[in-house]
Amino acid sequence: MSASIAVRVPVWTLIEASWKGEAIRLAAITRLVHSVAGQCVPIYRNVDLANTMAADPLLPGNQVWRIDTLHELRYILTNAEFSGVHHVGIDLATDPARPGDTFTIRDFLAAMQPAE
16 A cells, blocks of 8 residues: 555544443454454544444444544554454444445554644
C-alpha cells in the first residue's frame, strides 16, 4: 500500500463491557468477524457509530473505549497483530449496506498519518 491513510484522533474501539480498568487491557478488545477479512479490530471514527455498535443486540457485552493518540492506536494494533488478528476494520457495522473498510494491520500502520 503506497497511499497514506489520514487518521484523526480520537477514535474508538469496542471492549468487553465487564472491563473497568483505567488502562486498556488488550485481551478485552472485541474482535469482529468480517465476511471477507476474518477477525478484525474494530476502529470507529465517530463515537455515535461506536455507541450504536456497542448497543447492537448482535454484539452483546461490549462498551466503547476511546483512543486518544496515534501512539495508543499503533500499540493496540501492533499487539493485536502479534496475538493473531491481522486486520483492522474501520467503521464496521452489522448493517450489510454499511460494511465499513478493512485493511491488514501491517498496511494500515505503514500508511497511517495524522490528519490535519
